[in-house]
Structure formats: C-alpha cells, structure tokens
Amino acid sequence: FYLTGVYDRPCYKVIYTDRSICTFKGSSVDISCTYSSYDTIRSKFWFSPERFHQWQNPSQPEDLSEDSQFAGRVQVLESERGRSTLRITDLTESDSAQYHFKFTTGWSEWRSSLPGTTLTVTALQVQVSRITVHQSDTEAELKCHSSCSPAGRLSYVWFKNRQKVTGVETSSFKDRVYPGDIISCALKGHENYGSPPVYVPKLPSVSVSPSAEIVEGSSVTLTCSSDANPAAKYTWYKKNGDPDLQLLSKEPQLVFRSTQSSDSGEYYCTAENELGRRTSEYIYINVTCE
Numbered sequence: 001f002y003l004t005g006v007y008d009r010p011c012y013k014v015i016y017t018d019r020s021i022c023t024f025k026g027s028s029v030d031i032s033c034t035y036s037s038y039d040t041i042r043s044k045f046w047f048s049p050e051r052f053h054q055w056q057n058p059s060q061p062e063d064l065s066e067d068s069q070f071a072g073r074v075q076v077l078e079s080e081r082g083r084s085t086l087r088i089t090d091l092t093e094s095d096s097a098q099y100h101f102k103f104t105t106g107w108s109e110w111r112s113s114l115p116g117t118t119l120t121v122t123a124l125q126v127q128v129s130r131i132t133v134h135q136s137d138t139e140a141e142l143k144c145h146s147s148c149s150p151a152g153r154l155s156y157v158w159f160k161n162r163q164k165v166t167g168v169e170t171s172s173f174k175d176r177v178y179p180g181d182i183i184s185c186a187l188k189g190h191e192n193y194g195s196p197p198v199y200v201p202k203l204p205s206v207s208v209s210p211s212a213e214i215v216e217g218s219s220v221t222l223t224c225s226s227d228a229n230p231a232a233k234y235t236w237y238k239k240n241g242d243p244d245l246q247l248l249s250k251e252p253q254l255v256f257r258s259t260q261s262s263d264s265g266e267y268y269c270t271a272e273n274e275l276g277r278r279t280s281e282y283i284y285i286n287v288t289c290e
Contacts, residue, residue, distance in 0.1 A: 012037050014101050022120040022148035025091055026186070026193025030077075031099050031117045032085040039105035046076060046086040050097040061102055069094070091121045122147045124195040126185055128230060128274040136178065138276045143172040144185035144195065155188035177275045200276035201228035204269055206283045214259055214287050222254040224269035224280060232271035239266040239282055259287045 017032040035044070047061035051069070055062045065074045070088065077085040084101055100116035125145050132139040144156050158165040158173060160183050165173070169188060177183065179200045186194035204226040214220055224234045236249040248254055248267075256263055266282040 016117050020118045025123045026190035028089040033101045034083050041103045044103035048097045093121050096121045126198045130274045137176045141174050157186045159184045198229050201226040201232040201271035201278045204271040204280035206280050220256045226271035230273045235270045
C-alpha cells in the first residue's frame with residue numbers, strides 16, 4: 001500500500017522592516033517589507049487603513065499610489081525579488097498613519113489585520129532658553145527641536161529676519177535677539193518646511209470693557225494682548241510710584257468687580273516671553289460717582 005505524502009507548504013508572509021518610523025515634515029521616508037507566497041502573485045500594492053473613507057468600498061483597500069493626497073509623492077521600489085519599498089516624499093503631518101502591504105494570487109489575497117508600519121511626521125519647533133537680558137535685547141540659546149529622535153547627524157539651516165544665518169548648521173546656536181527680530185529653523189535641503197518663527201512680543205494693546213462711562217460699583221475689565229512666540233506672559237501695573245509695588249495682576253485681564261473712585265488712574269501692562277519684554281501705552285480709567 002502507499003502512504004499519502006504530507007508536506008508543509010510555506011505560508012503567505014509579509015514582514016515589515018520597521019514597526020514604527022518617526023520623521024520630519026518635508027523629508028522623505030522609505031517604508032519596506034519582505035513578502036513571500038507559494039502561488040503566483042497577480043497584484044500587489046501599499047495602502048493605509050486610515051484612508052478607507054476614500055475607497056469605493058470601505059472594506060476593500062485601494063492602492064496608495066492612486067490616492068490624490070499622495071499624487072506625485074509616492075514611489076514603489078522593488079530592489080530585489082520579494083522585497084517592496086514604499087517611498088513617500090515631501091511629508092506632511094497628515095501623512096502620519098499606518099501603512100500596510102497587500103498582495104493577491106489566483107487563489108486568495110493576503111492582507112493582515114495586524115499593524116503594518118506606523119509613520120509619525122512631526123514639524124520642527126524652536127525652543128528658546130534665555131541666557132542674559134540686556135537693556136535693548138536678550139541673549140538666548142535657540143534649539144531646533146522635534147519630537148522625533150533623529151537617526152544620524154542632520155544639518156540645519158537657521159533664518160533671522162528671513163535671511164540665512166551663515167556658518168551655522170547645528171541644531172542650536174546662541175544669538176542676541178532684538179524687538180522685531182524673527183528667527184526660524186529648517187532641515188538643510190528642506191528649507192520650505194521650516195519651523196514657525198519665534199520673536200519678542202509685539203507692542204501690547206489694551207482694551208476696556210465696557211467702554212461706556214465707569215461709575216462706582218460697576219464691573220470693569222482691562223485686557224492686555226500681544227502677538228508673541230513663545231506665548232507671552234502678562235503683568236498689569238498702575239502708574240503710581242515704583243512699579244514693583246503697584247503690581248496688580250499676572251493675568252491677561254485685570255478685573256475690577258466693584259470699582260471705587262480710588263481706582264481712577266493710569267494703567268499699563270507688559271507682555272514678556274523668553275526673548276524679551278514690551279510695555280503697552282498707558283490707559284486712563286476715570287471712575288465717577290453715581
């Protein structure tokens with residue numbers, strides 16, 4: 001008699017090179033996997049489950065290279081048999097997602113419900129550390145930062161007042177910053193994807209609410225506002241002798257719940273961040289008797 005031979009067929013298999021990748025806005029990324037099948041592969045492509053709302057059938061993944069969000073930014077490279085690489089260029093934060101590889105044979109399709117490669121794209125930010133405050137400027141250390149830990153040595157470009165800072169390619173540098181200066185950073189080669197600029201607070205503006213005549217016992221709110229990055233911290237003073245003795249509030253708003261005639265006078269506020277401080281013009285409050 002004959003024994004029926006039993007043998008193991010190799011499984012359908014996809015192995016991702018990286019489970020997670022973190023990189024910078026404006027850069028490029030290669031997401032790779034190896035795959036194997038004991039049947040002839042008819043089609044294969046990369047997809048992102050988060051893009052299901054763009055598919056004709058939400059349960060049927062569609063080729064990422066045909067997605068309008070990735071138009072002109074996606075390449076699929078096959079450097080060797082059984083290896084596929086998805087290359088995405090000019091990355092944006094909206095590209096942060098999971099990426100999966102799928103193939104179909106004449107008999108079946110392979111796509112795993114397990115995670116593929118998770119991509120996180122982050123923007124650069126300038127972190128500011130104050131060193132010394134001078135009368136007209138502030139000496140500070142500026143660091144180009146991202147929540148990603150960069151692999152290898154990266155070169156940076158710094159801009160001051162929209163002009164490239166020469167001779168600096170490191171992630172941090174020291175400088176003296178004056179009111180009106182704006183400073184930003186970018187990765188070398190990706191200058192169009194720079195960080196938001198940092199700058200000394202602009203001259204604060206002050207408003208009064210309500211703007212009608214103020215009578216004793218009424219409620220009045222003074223509001224101080226300024227455009228600044230990093231965000232400004234506010235302090236209110238009354239013009240009356242030593243400002244340190246007349247500090248009234250460390251909030252953007254100075255609120256009088258029930259005004260008194262003694263509240264009449266000139267008030268001003270300061271807006272301060274790590275790069276400097278600006279002082280508003282005076283605003284006069286006149287509290288009248290009922």
